[in-house]
Amino acid sequence: MPLRSTEKWPHGAIMLDQDHTRFALWAPDALQVSVELGDDHSIPMLPQADGWFVIQTRCPAGTRYRYCIDGRLQVPDPASRAQDGDVHDPSIVVDPNAYLWQHTGWQGRPWHEAILYEVHVGLLGGFVGVEQHLPRLAELGVTAIELMPLAEFPGDRNWGYDGVLPFAPEASYGTPEQLKHLIDYAHSLGLAVVLDVVYNHFGPDGNYLGEYAKRFFRDDRHTPWGAAIDFPRREVREFFIDSALMWLFEYCFDGLRLDAVHAIEDSSFLIELAQRVRHLTPAGREIWLTVENEHNEAHLMQRGFDAQWNDDGHNALHVLLTGEREAYYADFAEQPTHKLAHCLNEGFVYQGELNRHGKPRGEPSGDLPPSAFVLFLQNHDQVGNRALGERLAHLCPPDALRAATTLLLLSPMIPLLFMGDEYAAEQPFLYFTSHHGELAELVREGRRNEFSHFQAFANAERRTRIPDPNAESTFNDSRPLPDSAPAQLSQPWPAFYQKLLRLRQRELFPRLRGAVALDARVHGDGALTARWRLGDGSCLRIDLNLSEERISLELPAAGEHLLISSPEPFDPDHLAPFTALVSLTLPDHKDLPHE
Template sequence: MPSSTPSTLRHGAVLLDAEHTRFALWAPDARQVSVELGNGQSVPMLPQPEGWFMIQTNCPAGSQYRFNIDGQIQVPDPASRAQGGDVHGPSLVVDPHAYRWQHRQWCGRPWHEAVIYEMHVGVLGGYQAVQQKLPALVELGVTAIELMPLAEFPGARNWGYDGVLPYAPEASYGTPEQLKALVDTAHGLGLAVILDVVYNHFGPDGNYLQRYASSFFREDRHTPWGAAIDFRRRPVRDFFIDNALMWLLDYRFDGLRLDAVHAIDDPDFLEDLARRVRQAIPAGRHVWLNLENEANQASLLQRGFDAQWNDDGHNALHVLLTGETEAYYADFAEQPTRQLARCLEQGFAFQGHINRHGQRRGEPSAHLPPSAFVLFLQNHDQIGNRAFGERLTQLAPSQALQAATVLLLLGPMIPLLFMGDEVAAQEPFLFFTSHQGELAEAVRQGRRDEFAAFSAFADATQRQRIPDPNALATFQASCPRPSPDQADTTRALYRELLQIRHRELVPRLPGTRALGAEVLAEGALTARWRLGDGSLLRIDLNLSAHRVELQPAGDPQLWFQHPPQALEHWRQGWLPAFSAVVQVEQPTAPDGERP
């Protein structure tokens, strides 16, 4: 039988033809490994150098299998492409070519065209239900959807960040083919599709790697979730890079958002991933790589990654909109307007500045274009990590929220919406799981302990009011149900702003550079950018409850005003409370005449 060298092995089950599958498992702690097939057959695997086990055998697509470790324990494939049950059940051999793509010519969209809509597939009803919602998002002006993590997790309800089988799409949402149909349909409508992936840890239930591959982790480094993943080892590194390539090549996702990379203690891994992705993607195809990174490592945004979620921008806006200054908002309590201005003119608010813990955070980012930053008013974290999952519709004055929406959708950073934003959704987005037994109790208590530092939950009896993450009702409360009295008005605002963005701003975004931002008063500022065609974009924003004075400039073209009379006040030299005025001054020719 031909053998494969470890450097050419891919984790998991690879279908070779209609009847044969090659199984590979990296199990350096095991003495013997066999494949236990669903038909009752046990096939010993051949040991390979560097801790690998491999075998090729008769096994068609759809077959169930597990790995037997040393005759003591049967485990699912850590690189399972699909599960026959939950995370503890048998894995399935998958034919990656079974689905017939209808839009093979799709090559994606340029990054500067992105208007991203983040969603949770579970609360929306699964892959097929999401597929039905896509035309309405296109009509709104969305150009990309971002799916929260889909890696198989324990139970049927989870945010997805507790996944333990990164290669297997969550079975409770549908089949791999139904996921591909969702992506395919999106492409036919002109929508790009981003997947949120978690490469910094495994969930607490269903991960058996410690049993036969303990060197997958390093005990000398720890993360909030336990021992750090050891990316120094090539089989470990390839496990995740091959996973990224699977989503991009087999499922044709248009991009990945890498969760919490500040918990990956190996920046070289991130650069390696980006490099190998760029090498594998055919010329002419657009693939986006985005980061969540509390460390604000601007340098990574010049090493293969397109953008980073700008938590700084969100946090400053949240403080201005709500007045909340507890927990991580404490870093934005003293000068939120100045910090928002710094974000608009330089990218990050924290670029080596001292945070509330007395530590320097971030790297200089002023050299990066605005499109290197993803801005949002809400996302799954910023809603769901609240004790009761409240949205801004319940926390901020509606007029102020609308003014902030103008900045979000007509500013040059890449905007991200969270599902329900566009219809002023009132229901919460709570933290939910479906753990059992002792783990369920630990998660329940841990969730409540998280809020002990908040004044509203200083007493333990107060924390008992926090919804149980494992309760079905917690999940059900998070399913979107738009309020009819606000949905139409809010949706009309989003649609109008996105029409302006696509018509006026997007064509001019490449080459955009910030010209500066000036604080007018607490809660109010003026920001200016030179767009790619040489025109000057100006946004005057007042999120305070008081009118503020400003200096009008010439007679530029109005893009949008909120409220309707804001421009008239602007011409008189002041901005009313909760207002935004967006204008552009056309470029001038060398002789001083406008072209």
């Protein structure tokens, strides 16, 4: 099999047939590279143009291998599809066609039907453990699970944002085939599966690229995690785009959520990634692309991305629910009700206004549809970045949480739940890793010093209460289900969620395409009314009161257009404390369907 010097080399080990594999490594700083197969077979790789080393050889699936750089440094494949152990161990040749898909007719779901449920795979027992929860989530009314990052990370306990091998599913969670079976089974239940991917940095342990491909990074640009990745460089750009395409088309994920894209200075990379995905997606298949973006760059939702996680909406709601005003909540401390109203009416709160640091943040978003924003009350960041990982069930009154949940699940924005939300889980979600030695000490002290500017942890002795991220107990204490047993849907909180999600599916799904915001009016601290024109011309109205005061308000007539009141019954003359009312007025005053 002769090599063609003009070929675009895909990164990693690509099986050409059942017995042959092509290995390609971009190593522009290396003089020599060999691939070591098994324990004792080393094959020199052929140097190619632009710093590539390539070889095609007899090598079946399941073979362990690693690269040797200049006869001195043994490294795993940075595009490893699976690891034989941890990030420093050999990689494994993977046959992408080994798994036989059972539900090949699955085409995904339209974005407006997304009801996302964020999951940490390790806390639920790996890929096999997550499968056990899928029937319950489908019955609850969830339509998609969103998996926190799976890329191979150091150790076997991690949030996933320390990944260093972005093509390899974490070995402690299961095999590539087990991950595919999880996705296949989810599809059989009507559940889409989304993957959170981290393309803005590599973790602090196990990334060898700087040893033989220094041009992967930029010395003149830095992120919170170190030297910035050089996305304008073609080889680097293709590395991450190939990873994204692998997850979507080999593993059949239904979408990707790109983590912290504000740390990727070259937005043309994001746009090219989206364009490549859209170009390769067959007609009829639905693929979702979302971002987390501190910069609120609304233009990305007009260049191939479906939505952005709306931290602004969360932050305004969190201030109203808890009264907390430290750190980034300071940007929402003044007039939080007006900020929430602005979010419900136009998407982002910050659309170019100055933040607490005196810097402009955001782009105008009023012309985007409500579905361009993913709204949430909790997620891994907003809970896990707290010193003690407390959930909202510990931080606000139950009735206030029910009212906010009603807004979350019945607004036209795309709702996201964090695992355990559906039964007001009391277990914390803490920050955990499994580093060792000096790195473990640095992470532990860094974590505690993070909170030194918070009044509750200004004292060094108080900061020792912050759990050690590397302790196994920190991981175990974060498991969201007591005794790993799924909560019964008949319990009050799950039953409440199920009722709201069934309403969303029955009343809103058929009407969400083409929805636009009409207005949002503030009635007092914590109280507002928001209205949207839905795609069929009907009007959705949500009256919300997160305060302890009764608000005089002309409310929808009971029984006519009211979808739900939380709590029930409601006072027709006042909006009671901690209340949400959701009503729908149909065009031409048509009757609403009955339960």
